[in-house]
Amino acid sequence: MAHHHGLLSPSLPTTPTASHSQIHTSLSSSSTPAMASVALGGAAAATSTRCLLPSARASLSLSRSSPSSLKCLGLGSSPLISHLFLSRKASPMACSSSRGFAAAPKCAASDPEQLKLAKEDIKELLKTKFCHPILVRLGWHDSGTYNKNIEEWPQRGGANGSLRFEIELKHAANAGLVNALKLIQPIKDKYSGVTYADLFQLASASAVEDAGGPKIPMKYGRVDVSAPEQCPEEGRLPDAGPPSPADHLREVFYRMGLNDKEIVALSGAHTLGRSRPERSGWGKPETKYTKEGPGAPGGQSWTAQWLKFDNSYFKDIKEKRDEDLLVLPTDAALFEDPSFKVFAEKYAEDQEAFFKDYAEAHAKLSNLGARFDPPEGIVIDDGAQSVPEKFVAAKYSSGKD
Numbered sequence: 001m002a003h004h005h006g007l008l009s010p011s012l013p014t015t016p017t018a019s020h021s022q023i024h025t026s027l028s029s030s031s032t033p034a035m036a037s038v039a040l041g042g043a044a045a046a047t048s049t050r051c052l053l054p055s056a057r058a059s060l061s062l063s064r065s066s067p068s069s070l071k072c073l074g075l076g077s078s079p080l081i082s083h084l085f086l087s088r089k090a091s092p093m094a095c096s097s098s099r100g101f102a103a104a105p106k107c108a109a110s111d112p113e114q115l116k117l118a119k120e121d122i123k124e125l126l127k128t129k130f131c132h133p134i135l136v137r138l139g140w141h142d143s144g145t146y147n148k149n150i151e152e153w154p155q156r157g158g159a160n161g162s163l164r165f166e167i168e169l170k171h172a173a174n175a176g177l178v179n180a181l182k183l184i185q186p187i188k189d190k191y192s193g194v195t196y197a198d199l200f201q202l203a204s205a206s207a208v209e210d211a212g213g214p215k216i217p218m219k220y221g222r223v224d225v226s227a228p229e230q231c232p233e234e235g236r237l238p239d240a241g242p243p244s245p246a247d248h249l250r251e252v253f254y255r256m257g258l259n260d261k262e263i264v265a266l267s268g269a270h271t272l273g274r275s276r277p278e279r280s281g282w283g284k285p286e287t288k289y290t291k292e293g294p295g296a297p298g299g300q301s302w303t304a305q306w307l308k309f310d311n312s313y314f315k316d317i318k319e320k321r322d323e324d325l326l327v328l329p330t331d332a333a334l335f336e337d338p339s340f341k342v343f344a345e346k347y348a349e350d351q352e353a354f355f356k357d358y359a360e361a362h363a364k365l366s367n368l369g370a371r372f373d374p375p376e377g378i379v380i381d382d383g384a385q386s387v388p389e390k391f392v393a394a395k396y397s398s399g400k401d
């Protein structure tokens with residue numbers, strides 16, 4: 001593979017098997033669906049409305065203390081991490097409620113209160129594991145399979161939680177992402193009223209925000225696919241080293257309905273994280289910036305402070321001055337292609353412009369292919385512009401200035 005630049009680390013893509021050996025294939029653990037229908041406080045079930053929730057595990061919990069919201073919660077997931085049930089089938093969950101109550105019953109893909117609580121747990125996880133980058137990659141790889149030319153859900157791919165299934169995690173592009181799933185599975189187990197599709201996107205957006213990035217205008221309520229047969233075929237995500245990187249990026253991202261500006265802005269997510277030869281085949285085994293972690297040490301980052309979300313990615317891939325920093329062929333294309341270059345130059349100069357475009361593009365990416373219930377989605381923020389906490393994670397990056 002000829003690379004015009006020493007920073008491209010052309011270790012040939014390896015077959016990513018190591019991480020897959022860690023997948024627990026609890027194939028036999030297909031859950032028995034508990035089809036639940038509930039009458040609130042003794043209200044007549046005869047007047048109930050029903051809706052189907054394709055949540056991963058089906059059972060229903062009811063809180064008498066909050067009669068205004070009928071909670072469609074799935075409980076009873078195994079607390080054992082060994083039950084990653086990557087291949088477990090989900091069952092449609094029946095949820096019924098009485099029309100007789102003052103407030104309209106809520107029956108959505110995810111429960112708003114649980115979404116908020118799950119967000120708090122994700123923040124805790126980020127504090128202890130510094131797993132911001134891999135959670136961003138998890139969200140992107142669930143949604144990035146979207147094909148705008150296919151109308152049917154879930155055949156069209158996108159943010160539908162299909163990435164939890166082993167068959168999709170085994171796609172070469174997803175090497176290593178089983179580790180992200182392991183990190184958030186306990187949160188899924190705790191809040192089974194949150195769909196996988198939502199949890200992946202919630203984790204990603206929260207990671208960007210927590211790393212000092214922009215607040216992303218997210219909505220929730222994504223419905224999960226229920227079986228591995230609904231996973232997209234392999235090959236919808238971009239390659240890092242195709243023969244013609246700019247053409248390849250356009251082919252893949254245009255298929256998702258995204259444009260040049262969005263391609264460049266979203267590539268800026270590589271301000272976070274590292275590439276590992278044993279996963280993707282790209283990057284050095286370790287550099288001065290990664291040899292001490294945090295998290296599992298090693299890999300090659302695009303930026304020195306790879307837990308800090310800022311515009312340094314654009315500065316670094318433009319300058320290509322540091323042998324220890326990664327520039328993939330698809331990264332380099334952003335300053336080589338005349339149309340991409342306009343945006344890449346702007347973002348290298350102007351972090352505010354990058355943050356604004358990134359936040360919009362990330363929100364759009366997170367919605368690709370998703371089926372929302374309710375159709376308008378669920379907003380869990382209070383609308384107030386969050387004041388980002390003073391960023392601390394970056395100080396754990398080694399080798400910084």
Ligand code: HEM
Nearest residue numbers: 133134136140238239240266269273274275276279280330
């Ligand atoms: C433009 C096409 C893209 C290509 C070819 C690409 C390729 C890659 C590769 C090869 C890795 C290294 C994976 C590993 O070895 O563990 C990686 C990591 C990463 N990618 Fe991308 N990527 C692209 C776009 C994106 C987008 C759109 C996002 C998010 C919006 C993103 C977010 C990330 C993050 C955060 C990591 C670091 C993961 C970690 O440290 O574990 N990438 N990408």
